[in-house]
Amino acid sequence: MAGEQINAIAQVYAGALLDIATQDDVVDDVSTQLNAIGEIVKADETFASFIDSPVIGINKKKDSLDKIFSNSVSELVMNFLMVITEKGRLSLLLSIVDAFAFLQDQRAGRVLGTVITAVDMSDAELEYLTVKVSKKLDKTVTLTTEVDPSILGGFILKVDGTLIDGSVKRGLKRAKSQLVNASISATLNTAKYLTE
Secondary structure (H helix, E strand, O other), rough: HHHHOOOHHHHHHHHHHHHHHHOOOOOHHHHHHHHHHHHHHHHHHHHHHHHHOOOOOOOHHHHHHHHHHHOOHHEEEEEEHHHHHHHHHHHHHHHHHHHHHHHHHOOOOEEEEEEEOOOOOOOOHHHHHHHHHHHOOOOEEEEEEOOHHHHOOOEEEEEEOOEEEEEEEEHHHHHHHHHHHHHHHHHHHHHHHHHO
């Protein structure tokens, strides 16, 4: 997920948790625990409704979270859950999980990208492109693939806030535009020549 798509408040909380986890050298443990909690929220609609509910009081939520997670997560993650509950931000839990992963990748120099092609890429092609893009950006890039036959050929690459459109469809549009502009220019030059 792109960072600009992540809730700004969630990024603040995730950044604070990441800072503490980095200080305590427990980033991977915290990440694993947050991801597990996120999976529970996604899998259990009742639990998701519970954390999102403005009707259920803070103390009730804190008690329930303590009963559910106190034996399965670290003290740091448990305290974090209590803080976001106390601050009325528990409904942002999934966004915080996403923001934590995004910030963790960002700090480690890892970026996610997408390559769109008209047909499936072979593993060798994907690896070649991944290595080239990683070297160019001086970051560790992980590419996912999508197939869109409408681009006709070539590829569209979206990575680290950059879009590179090397599709045949784009090339054809550009060629058409150049031909139209050349035709208009030639017509204007001819008209100018004839009026002189």
